[in-house]
Amino acid sequence: xxxxxxxxxxxxxxxxxxxxxxxxxxxxxxxxxxxxxxxxxxxxxxxxxxxxxxxxxxxxxxxxxxxxxxxxxxxxxxxxxxxxxxxxxxxxxxxxxxxxxxxxxxxxx
Amino acid sequence: xxxxxxxxxxxxxxxxxxxxxxxxxxxxxxxxxxxxxxxxxxxxxxxxxxxxxxxxxxxxxxxxxxxxxxxxxxxxxxxxxxxxxxxxxxxxxxxxxxxxxxxxxxxxxxxxxxx
Numbered sequence: 001x002x003x004x005x006x007x008x009x010x011x012x013x014x015x016x017x018x019x020x021x022x023x024x025x026x027x028x029x030x031x032x033x034x035x036x037x038x039x040x041x042x043x044x045x046x047x048x049x050x051x052x053x054x055x056x057x058x059x060x061x062x063x064x065x066x067x068x069x070x071x072x073x074x075x076x077x078x079x080x081x082x083x084x085x086x087x088x089x090x091x092x093x094x095x096x097x098x099x100x101x102x103x104x105x106x107x108x109x
Numbered sequence: 110x111x112x113x114x115x116x117x118x119x120x121x122x123x124x125x126x127x128x129x130x131x132x133x134x135x136x137x138x139x140x141x142x143x144x145x146x147x148x149x150x151x152x153x154x155x156x157x158x159x160x161x162x163x164x165x166x167x168x169x170x171x172x173x174x175x176x177x178x179x180x181x182x183x184x185x186x187x188x189x190x191x192x193x194x195x196x197x198x199x200x201x202x203x204x205x206x207x208x209x210x211x212x213x214x215x216x217x218x219x220x221x222x223x224x
Contacts, residue, residue: 008149030209042113042199042215050209087152095207099151 002026004100006088011106012078020073020086020103028093034062034073035087037102043087046073075105083107112136115200115216122190123224130185130219132200140206141183142213143175146197158183159206190223197221 005023012018024032031050035043049055049064049071061074075082088100113134122128134141140159144152157164158177165175172194174186183200197220201213 004151033212035213040217042217043213044215045212048210048212089152091209091211095209095211097152097154097211097213101149101151 002092002098004088004090004098006086006100006103008101009104009106011108012075014078014080014107014109016078017074017076018078018105020075020088020105022071022073022088022100024069024071024088024090024098024100026069026090026092026098029066030091030093030095032062032064032071033089033091033097034071035089036084037087038084046086078107080107080109113200113202113214113216115198115219117219118217119220119222121222121224122187124190124192126190127186127188129187130198130200130221132183132185132216134181134183134200134202134214136202136214138202138204138214139180140203141177141180142201142203143183143185144199144201144215146199146218152199155185157206162206164206187221190221192223195221195223 003025034046037043047062054063059076064071085102085104087102089097116131143155155169156175176184197218199218200216203211
């Protein structure tokens with residue numbers, strides 16, 4: 001079966017760096033997405049990786065290794081507003097999105 | 110108004126009621142989706158409507174009935190629901206349904222409670 005694994009919850013300190021991991025087993029691969037979802041709000045798109053390597057976008061970076069079925073989202077200079085759930089999703093060979101259960105990130109002052 | 114708008118934001122209904130959730134997108138997208146989000150579970154795709162196809166998740170009970178009158182509007186009709194159907198129902202849209210970099214734009218969701 002198809003599966004996405006990510007930690008349920010993580011805690012980090014304001015100003016620090018945190019890495020949220022995502023591992024996947026899917027039928028084929030057409031890209032990996034990260035979304036951010038604040039409590040009570042819509043998920044919003046953060047990044048898309050289809051080739052191996054690191055994509056940087058401001059304080060956020062996303063890494064992909066297709067051979068290892070692994071990705072991470074790196075958040076630098078953490079701010080209180082980064083407290084949210086982070087959703088990892090993989091598009092399989094049928095262009096279906098397979099979702100992880102999300103990682104709730106708690107930022108402490 | 111821009112983006113994806115869902116109404117109502119909150120809905121409480123009894124098991125014998127009939128209600129509908131509404132979604133509207135102002136992005137010119139060609140695909141619309143209904144997702145179910147339950148606590149600590151992955152997003153569950155319920156239905157997809159696009160120019161290319163209509164896709165239904167076969168595990169979705171028949172008490173959920175979608176309607177897509179045009180590319181900008183999507184409804185989810187609800188009848189004789191069960192308490193386990195209580196969840197956040199998210200609508201989303203995208204340019205197309207079958208492309209790699211298919212970024213979804215989500216609405217804020219309709220929080221459904223079934224008593």
